[in-house]
Amino acid sequence: xxxxxxxxxxxxxxxxxxxxxxxxxxxxxxxxxxxxxxxxxxxxxxxxxxxxxxxxxxxxxxxxxxxxxxxxxxxxxxxxxxxxxxxxxxxxxxxxxxxxxxxxxxxxxxxxxxxxxxxxxxxxxxxxxxxxxxxxxxxxxxxxxxxxxxxxxxxxxxxxxxxxxxxxxxxxxxxxxxxxxxxxxxxxxxxxxxxxxxxxxxxxxxxxxxxxxxxxxxxxxxxxxxxxxxxxxxxxxxxxxxxxxxxxxxxxxxxxxxxxxxxxxxxxxxxxxxxxxxxxxxxxxxxxxxxxxxxxxxxxxxxxxxxxxxxxxxxxxxxxxxxxxxxxxxxxxxxxxxxxxxxxxxxxxxxxxxxxxxxxxxxxxxxxxxxxxxxxxxxxxxxxxxxxxxxxxxxxxxxxxxxxxxxxxxxxxxxxxxxxxxxxxxxxxxxxxxxxxxxxxxxxxxxxxxxxxxxxxxxxxxxxxxxxxxxxxxxxxxxxxxxxxxxxx
Ligand code: CA
Numbered sequence: 001x002x003x004x005x006x007x008x009x010x011x012x013x014x015x016x017x018x019x020x021x022x023x024x025x026x027x028x029x030x031x032x033x034x035x036x037x038x039x040x041x042x043x044x045x046x047x048x049x050x051x052x053x054x055x056x057x058x059x060x061x062x063x064x065x066x067x068x069x070x071x072x073x074x075x076x077x078x079x080x081x082x083x084x085x086x087x088x089x090x091x092x093x094x095x096x097x098x099x100x101x102x103x104x105x106x107x108x109x110x111x112x113x114x115x116x117x118x119x120x121x122x123x124x125x126x127x128x129x130x131x132x133x134x135x136x137x138x139x140x141x142x143x144x145x146x147x148x149x150x151x152x153x154x155x156x157x158x159x160x161x162x163x164x165x166x167x168x169x170x171x172x173x174x175x176x177x178x179x180x181x182x183x184x185x186x187x188x189x190x191x192x193x194x195x196x197x198x199x200x201x202x203x204x205x206x207x208x209x210x211x212x213x214x215x216x217x218x219x220x221x222x223x224x225x226x227x228x229x230x231x232x233x234x235x236x237x238x239x240x241x242x243x244x245x246x247x248x249x250x251x252x253x254x255x256x257x258x259x260x261x262x263x264x265x266x267x268x269x270x271x272x273x274x275x276x277x278x279x280x281x282x283x284x285x286x287x288x289x290x291x292x293x294x295x296x297x298x299x300x301x302x303x304x305x306x307x308x309x310x311x312x313x314x315x316x317x318x319x320x321x322x323x324x325x326x327x328x329x330x331x332x333x334x335x336x337x338x339x340x341x342x343x344x345x346x347x348x349x350x351x352x353x354x355x356x357x358x359x360x361x362x363x364x365x366x367x368x369x370x371x372x373x374x375x376x377x378x379x380x381x382x383x384x385x386x387x388x389x390x391x392x393x394x395x396x397x398x399x400x401x402x403x404x405x406x407x408x409x410x411x412x413x414x415x416x417x418x419x420x421x422x423x424x425x426x427x428x429x430x431x432x433x434x435x436x437x438x439x440x441x442x443x444x445x446x447x448x449x450x451x452x453x454x455x456x457x458x459x460x461x462x463x464x465x466x467x468x469x470x471x472x473x474x475x476x477x478x479x480x481x482x483x484x485x486x487x488x489x
Contacts, residue, residue, distance in 0.1 A: 001414070002035070002037060003035070003037075003387050003391060004037050004038060005035050005038065005352070005358070005359055005384065005387060005388070006036070006098070006259075006359065006361070007036045007038070007360065007361045007366070008040045008323070008326055008362050008363055009024060009031075009039045009041055009042075010041070010042040010054075010077075010363050011330055011362065011363045012327045012330055012332070012333055012371075013330075013332070013371035013372070014076070014077075016052050018051060018074045018075075018076065018077065018079075020076070020078060021077050021082035021083045021086040022078060022086070024039075024086035024089070024090065025085050025089040025090075028086075028089040028090045028092070028093040028095060029093050031090075031095060032094050032095055034384045034385065035384045035387055035389075036361070037094065037095060037096060038095065038096045038097075038098060038226075038257070039090050039096070039097055041087075041097060041099060041100065042055045042077060043099075043100040043101075043231075044064050044065070044075065044077065044083050044100075045058065045059075045060060045061040045062070045063055045064055045075070046059045046060045046063035046064075046065070046067070046069050046070055046075060047070070047075070047108070048070060049070070049108075050069075050070035050071040050072045050075075051071070051074055051075060051076050052076060053070075053075065053076055054076065055075070055076070055077075055100065056102055057108065057198070058106050058107060059106065059107060059108040059141075060143050060146065062143070062146060062149070062151055062215070062218070063143070063146060064079075064080040064084075064222075064223075065077070065079040065080045065082070065083060066080040067149075069145045070108060083223070084222075084223060087223055087224060087225065088224075091224070091226075096226035096227065096257065097223075097225045098225065098226065098227045098228055098229045098257065099219060099223060099227075099229070100229045100231060101216075101228045101230050101231060102231040102232070103201060103203070103230075103236065103240075103244075104197075104201060104232040104235045105198035105200050105201060105232075106141060106160075106199045106201065107199070108138075109138035109140050109199060110141055111138075111140035111142070112136040112137060112138050112139070112167050112168075113137055113140050113156060113157045114134055114135070114136060114137075114168075115134070115136075115137045115139065116135075116177065116179075117132070117133055117135045117137070117162070117166070117177050117178060118130055118131065118178065119133070119173050119174065119175060120162075120173075120174040120175070120195075121174075121191075122174050122190070123190050124191035125174055125176070125190050125192045125193070125194070125195060126182075126191040126192055127191065135169065136166060136169075137157055137160075137163045137166070137175070137199070138163065139155065139156060139159075139163065139199050140154075140155070140156055141154055141155035141156075150218060151214065151215070151218070153211050155199075157177060158202075158207075159201065159205055159207060159208050159211075160177065160180075160199045160200055160201060160202055161177060161181075161183075161195070161200045161201070161202040162177055162180065162182075162194075162195050162199075162200050163175050164197065174195055180202060182194035183203060183204060183236065183237030184204075184237060184239075185237055185239070186234060186236065186237060186238065187235065187264065187269065189234075193234060194235055194236070195235070201236075203236055203237050203240040204237060204240075209240075213247050216244065216247065216251070217247075217248070217251045220252055226256065226257060227256040227257035227258050227259075228256065228257075228259075229258075229260075230259070230260040230261065230281065231261055233260040233261060233262050233273065233283075234263065234264065234269070238276040241260070241277060241281070242276065242280065245280045245281060246280070257282075258280065258281040258282070259281060259284060259321045259360075260273070260277075260282070260284070261283075261284055262283050262284070263328075263335065264286055264287075265287050265290045266287070267311060267314075270283050270285075270286070270312050271315060274316065279319055281319075282320065282321050282358065283312060283319060284322075285311055285312040285320045285322050285323070285357060286312075287311045287312065288308070288311040288312065288320075288351075289323060289324065289329065289337070290337065291306075291307050291309075291311060292339050292347045293337045293339055295343060295346075295426050296340045296342070296347075296426075298426070300403065300426050300427030301427075302402075302426050303402045304401065304404070304405045304425070304426055305399050305400060305402055305405060307405070308356075308399065312357075313354075313356045314356075320358070321360050322350075322351040322356075322357035322358065323351070323359070323360040323361075323362065324339055324344060324348060324351065324361075324362060324365060325338055325339055325362045325364065325365060326360075327364075330364050330372070330374075331369070331372045331374070341377075341378075343426070344377040344378075344380075345377060345378055345379050345449065345473050346424045346426070346472070348361075348365070348379075348380055348383050349383060349422050349424060349473045350422075352384060352391065353387060353391045353407075353409065353422055353475065354391075354407060355391075355395040355409070359387075361380070361384070365377045365380060366380060366381075379449045382448060382449060383449075385485060386420060386448070386475060386477060386485070389418070389481065389485075390409075390411070390415065390418045390420055390477050390478075390481050391409050391418070392409060392412045392414070392419075393409050393410035393411040393412040393418060393419060393437070393439070394409070395408070395409055396410070396434070396436070396437070398432055401430075401432070402427075403425045403426055403428065404423065404427075404430030404431070404432055404468065405423075405424060405425070406423035406424060406432055406434055406468075407422050408420065408434050408436040409421075409436070410436055410437035410462075411436070411439045411440060412439075416480075417480045417481040417484070418478075418481070419436050419437075419439060419440045419443075419477070419481075420475060420476065420477055421434060421436055421445055421466060421475070421476040421477075422475050422476075423466045424468060424472065424473035424474070425468050425472070426471065428470045429468060429469050429470045430467070431465055431466060431468075433463060433465045434463065434464070434466055435461060435462055435463035436462045436464075437462045438461065438462050440458050441458060441459070441462040442457070442459070442460060443458050443462075443478050443479070444456075444458075444478070445458060445479070446476060446477065446478075446482035447476050448475055448476070448477055449473065449474060449475050450469075450472075450474060452482060452486075454467070454474065455479070
């Protein structure tokens with residue numbers, strides 16, 4: 001068994017040159033060699049901003065870069081053929097593919113409709129602040145250029161619950177459509193957080209339920225993806241995805257890997273969502289991301305012993321997808337909370353080398369973000385290769401100090417020279433006695449992130465006194481493994 005390792009294969013500011021699918025295809029082999037086993041690709045369907053769209057302003061989910069819509073045939077990332085070729089290339093290299101699914105809203109409608117609507121108080125969407133008013137809502141989607149290919153479904157106001165723009169009065173606001181209610185159970189921020197943006201899908205509507213099932217089945221059949229990354233799940237009635245996921249797995253005839261984006265620092269909200277959806281999916285460990293952010297921005301005063309307290313990794317590791325940053329937390333984006341460079345190697349050592357959770361490596365950390373002069377994370381490729389080859393076996397945690405914390409992996413029989421020792425500090429340099437277990441007794445362990453001169457020979461029990469420099473992480477592997485790592489570089 002190889003460790004599962006996900007990569008988010010895009011960042012927000014990829015150049016809009018239509019070349020991303022071809023790059024994905026070209027890089028597939030290198031990614032497989034680096035230990036990536038699952039690639040989360042960006043939304044592949046036409047957005048309202050055409051070939052400039054990152055993909056979350058969903059316009060037509062059947063247009064994967066095939067129809068002249070929104071000013072272009074291709075999407076920001078390329079054409080349908082290039083997308084399908086990229087998926088094939090990844091799968092040929094042993095990498096499963098996750099499609100990004102945005103079912104909360106639609107944008108860029110082809111026309112407006114006159115709809116009765118009630119203004120809602122923006123910070124309490126359970127509160128009406130007007131009577132019924134006639135507004136011009138962008139809710140009419142005809143997809144004329146696609147002309148019914150793949151699906152003749154057209155969207156109209158009956159399929160949506162609300163919007164944030166009245167085109168007749170040229171005014172914004174949260175408008176709930178007459179006769180509609182917000183989804184019964186969503187996140188309770190702003191009273192009821194069903195509404196996020198655009199024309200909000202009424203996921204209680206029978207036609208919407210049927211159409212999103214048909215689309216999902218078409219998508220599975222067309223692309224052959226292995227699973228889904230589900231966008232904005234806290235803004236969609238919690239029973240919707242529970243049913244949709246069941247239908248997708250039934251259609252494919254097997255379990256599909258799915259991970260949901262529930263953006264909340266409160267782990268209880270995440271575990272509640274897992275409860276409601278019967279743990280059919282995993283969730284990104286958003287609380288852990290914020291622990292990283294706090295640790296990285298507290299001038300060495302963060303209590304590292306609490307890094308996993310109240311995180312999904314700490315509470316339900318088998319349903320946690322761990323990550324350091326993503327396209328929403330990078331500089332310039334809505335949820336910006338980008339982990340400072342000095343802490344990134346610490347965070348990646350934690351998510352890549354521990355047993356708990358499935359780690360997701362961010363494209364912008366792997367390749368850098370030229371748009372913001374962000375460099376690739378130092379040592380990330382080395383950490384990935386250690387994960388792939390050596391981070392196996394029982395885990396021993398030493399999160400017992402406010403600054404200097406670490407863990408060991410004992411290694412296993414299946415992976416030659418496996419076993420890892422990790423020590424880090426958010427503050428001053430420190431030492432810690434840690435035990436890697438009897439498999440590594442008497443072995444020389446070489447620190448591989450800082451040049452290879454820090455060597456520790458373990459005692460007869462597999463223990464040693466390890467040292468780490470201030471504000472850094474050190475990672476030791478067996479000397480024979482270190483030699484292999486150098487050969488792999
Ligand atoms: Ca919604």
